[in-house]
Each structure stands twice: as C-alpha cells, then as structure tokens.
Amino acid sequence: MATKRSVGSLKEADLKGKRVFVRVDLNVPLDDNFNITDDTRIRAAVPTIKYLIGYGAKVILSSHLGRPKGVTPKFSLKPLVPRLSELLGVEVKMANDCIGEEVEKLVAEIPEGGVLLLENVRFYKEEEKNDPEFAKKLASLADLYVNDAFGTAHRPHASTEGVAKYLKPSVAGFLMQKELDYLVGAVANPKKPFAAIVGGSKVSSKIGVIESLLEKVNLLILGGGMIFTFYKAQGHAVGSSLVEEDKLSLATSLMEKAKAKGVSLLLPSDVVIADKFAADANSKVVPASGIPDGWMGLDIGPETIKSFGEALDTTKTVIWNGPMGVFEFEKFATGTDAIAKKLAELSGKGVTTIIGGGDSVAAVEKVGLADKMSHISTGGGASLELLEGKPLPGVLALNDA
Numbered sequence: 044m045a046t047k048r049s050v051g052s053l054k055e056a057d058l059k060g061k062r063v064f065v066r067v068d069l070n071v072p073l074d075d076n077f078n079i080t081d082d083t084r085i086r087a088a089v090p091t092i093k094y095l096i097g098y099g100a101k102v103i104l105s106s107h108l109g110r111p112k113g114v115t116p117k118f119s120l121k122p123l124v125p126r127l128s129e130l131l132g133v134e135v136k137m138a139n140d141c142i143g144e145e146v147e148k149l150v151a152e153i154p155e156g157g158v159l160l161l162e163n164v165r166f167y168k169e170e171e172k173n174d175p176e177f178a179k180k181l182a183s184l185a186d187l188y189v190n191d192a193f194g195t196a197h198r199p200h201a202s203t204e205g206v207a208k209y210l211k212p213s214v215a216g217f218l219m220q221k222e223l224d225y226l227v228g229a230v231a232n233p234k235k236p237f238a239a240i241v242g243g244s245k246v247s248s249k250i251g252v253i254e255s256l257l258e259k260v261n262l263l264i265l266g267g268g269m270i271f272t273f274y275k276a277q278g279h280a281v282g283s284s285l286v287e288e289d290k291l292s293l294a295t296s297l298m299e300k301a302k303a304k305g306v307s308l309l310l311p312s313d314v315v316i317a318d319k320f321a322a323d324a325n326s327k328v329v330p331a332s333g334i335p336d337g338w339m340g341l342d343i344g345p346e347t348i349k350s351f352g353e354a355l356d357t358t359k360t361v362i363w364n365g366p367m368g369v370f371e372f373e374k375f376a377t378g379t380d381a382i383a384k385k386l387a388e389l390s391g392k393g394v395t396t397i398i399g400g401g402d403s404v405a406a407v408e409k410v411g412l413a414d415k416m417s418h419i420s421t422g423g424g425a426s427l428e429l430l431e432g433k434p435l436p437g438v439l440a441l442n443d444a
C-alpha cells in the first residue's frame with residue numbers, strides 16, 4: 044500500500060488551551076427541509092472532538108458540505124449545529140465564514156473545551172484549488188492541526204492538505220486512524236474471491252478507479268448512475284439517464300480490459316426507468332438495452348438483483364461504494380435495499396463486507412443493516428482510492444509518527 048498507515052498521533056499532542064484546527068467530514072445528506080437523513084459522519088467525528096474538549100483544547104471545526112459553487116445558502120453547515128451540540132454535550136458556536144476578522148474574533152472567544160464550527164470551507168473556490176494563501180489563512184486561526192476527515196482524504200484541498208504545511212504538529216484524528224487501520228489491512232490481503240460493487244452518481248470521479256480495481260478484484264459489479272455510460276458505449280439507447288459523454292471510450296476500454304484480465308464485470312441486465320426525476324414518477328422495468336427516449340434509469344431491475352446476488356454468493360470479501368439507484372425515492376430503492384440485505388446475509392456467513400461512502404452508508408442505515416456489516420467506512424471515494432493503492436493526500440501531508 045502506498046499510503047502511510049501510521050501518522051502522528053493525537054495522543055502525543057499537548058492540547059490544553061491550544062487552538063486546534065480539526066478538519067472533519069460533515070458532508071451528511073440533508074432533505075429538502077434541511078433535516079439530516081443520516082448522521083453517521085457526525086457521530087464518527089465525535090470521539091476526536093470529545094477527546095480534545097476533555098483535554099481543554101479550543102476546537103475549531105472545519106468541513107465542506109456538498110459541492111457548492113461559491114457561497115450557496117443551501118450548502119450551509121448551520122443545520123448541523125443542533126445535532127453536533129447534542130452529540131458532543133456542549134453548545135457548538137457557528138461562524139458565518141471560515142476565514143476573516145469576524146472568524147478570528149470568534150476563535151479568540153473560544154473557551155478551553157469550547158467548539159466553534161466554521162462555515163462551509165468550499166464557499167471559497169480556493170479550497171478545492173488548494174490555494175496556499177487560503178491555506179495560510181485557515182492555518183493562522185490555530186496552533187495545531189488534526190485531520191479526521193477520512194471521507195475527504197483523497198482530495199488535495201486547502202483544508203485537507205495545504206493547511207498541514209503551515210501548522211505543526213499536524214496529526215490524524217481517531218476516525219482517520221481507525222479507517223486506515225481497518226481498510227489498509229482488509230484490502231492489502233483480501234480473502235478471495237474479492238468483489239467490488241460500484242454505483243452512485245459521481246461517475247467521473249469513480250470511473251477512473253475501475254481501471255485499478257480490475258487489477259485487484261475477481262468480480263466487479265456496476266450499478267447506479269455509473270452504468271449508462273457503459274450502455275451508451277455499447278451502442279444502447281439510454282434515454283435521459285445520467286451519462287458522462289467524455290468517458291465513453293474509457294468505458295469501452297474498461298470492458299475490454301476486464302475481459303483480457305479474466306475479471307467478471309457485471310452490468311445490470313434490466314433497469315427500472317422513470318419518466319421524470321421525482322419520487323412520484325411513473326416507472327417500469329425494461330431490459331438494459333431498451334430505454335426509450337424521455338425515460339431515465341433510476342434503479343436496477345429484479346432480474347439483475349437475482350443475478351448480482353448469485354454472483355456475490357461466491358465471494359469472500361466485498362467492498363461496496365455507491366447506491367444501485369436513487370434510493371432516496373422509495374420507488375427506486377429496491378435494488379439498493381436488496382444489495383444491502385445480500386451483504387448482511389453474507390456477513391453472517393463470514394464474508395468480509397465493507398460499505399463506504401456518505402450515501403451508501405445512509406442507504407444501509409436506512410434499512411437498519413449497518414451493524415451487520417464488517418466495516419462501515421465514512422469514505423466512498425477515499426476507500427476506493429486506498430484500495431487502488433493510491434496515496435491519500437490528506438494522510439501524506441501529516442507529520443510522521
């Protein structure tokens with residue numbers, strides 16, 4: 044594994060009265076009324092924050108939410124404050140920004156054991172550009188840096204990577220360390236047959252991962268929004284389904300590579316299509332090769348659920364990232380629910396089952412099966428990149444132990 048497993052530890056840092064910049068991944072799903080639909084990532088961030096509070100640190104929390112382009116109120120972190128306060132047992136203060144004079148004033152007012160949540164760091168385009176000046180501004184707020192945002196560790200951004208250059212020590216939080224300990228161990232020497240299930244909607248960032256996965260897995264199952272780029276590459280009509288036009292030739296070469304390597308690459312044979320992207324859309328099941336104009340694929344079909352289940356029955360390790368369909372709409376949750384149930388069943392038979400990603404974990408939580416899985420990871424893309432053997436920039440930037 045190229046990524047570091049052991050990084051400077053939080054326990055070694057001298058904390059009392061210190062301002063600690065803690066990057067967490069609080070990118071949780073919210074419904075239209077800004078209710079948190081799955082708080083896994085908030086709960087996962089709690090042990091590190093509580094530890095810092097307990098040692099009298101002044102905690103500055105930083106996170107992104109979604110993928111805003113500039114300041115976008117619907118991506119504010121404000122709706123998270125009540126749940127965060129409740130879980131931490133302290134009243135979390137919220138800043139309206141993540142840098143600047145107002146924030147500096149609020150930081151100066153944090154008491155020992157107090158917590159200030161900064162506003163969405165992606166409201167600044169400099170965050171994703173890893174702009175050094177922006178990273179310096181973030182760093183100037185604190186004395187030391189803790190990165191506990193495993194879910195964002197594959198992004199070389201200012202708050203996940205750049206800031207570590209200007210704050211020493213910079214160490215991993217407990218969640219980061221726990222994820223690395225489990226995932227590096229589980230995927231370095233997986234019990235075989237080893238399967239990966241990849242779905243969801245982040246096609247462009249995950250389709251590239253597939254190439255490396257073909258080197259590692261015996262079985263690769265594709266679902267979710269990922270599949271239509273492959274269908275289109277095969278010459279099928281995909282209606283108005285999610286497609287990445289510039290990835291068509293990559294999809295073709297991935298299918299050829301799977302064949303050449305003897306990796307079984309499974310695409311759904313049938314899909315549930317909808318006449319609009321809505322919970323109350325009209326829907327029907329069609330063969331994957333027959334999506335009519337004006338319709339979009341929003342779930343895998345019943346024949347596919349059966350064949351995917353049979354293929355998974357042969358495995359010893361399964362890693363799953365990305366829902367099989369738009370599970371937020373009950374009508375299109377069947378495929379995702381079925382895969383969750385299948386993995387829970389396999390866990391019971393001794394198969395190692397790893398679920399990664401904000402929405403994938405939310406989907407498994409929704410059907411009450413999270414505690415049946417071997418490992419619930421707060422990172423989807425991050426766990427896949429770790430599996431590829433890629434170094435995670437957010438981990439590499441930290442001080443050595």
Ligand SMILES: Nc1ncnc2c1ncn2[C@@H]1O[C@H](COP(=O)(O)OP(=O)(O)O)[C@@H](O)[C@H]1O
Nearest residue numbers: 243244245267268341368369400401402403423
């Ligand atoms: N066929 C599809 N078309 C459009 N979106 C889809 C489709 N299938 C799944 N999705 C969406 O993918 C999203 C999750 O994708 P992603 O962020 O990649 O997963 P994760 O957060 O688990 O890493 C969900 O919001 C789900 O509605």
Ligand SMILES: O=C(OP(=O)(O)O)[C@H](O)COP(=O)(O)O
Nearest residue numbers: 070194195400401422423424425
């Ligand atoms: O939700 C996340 O990743 P995931 O969907 O791969 O689990 C992380 O918060 C990273 O978000 P990003 O993919 O917008 O950089």
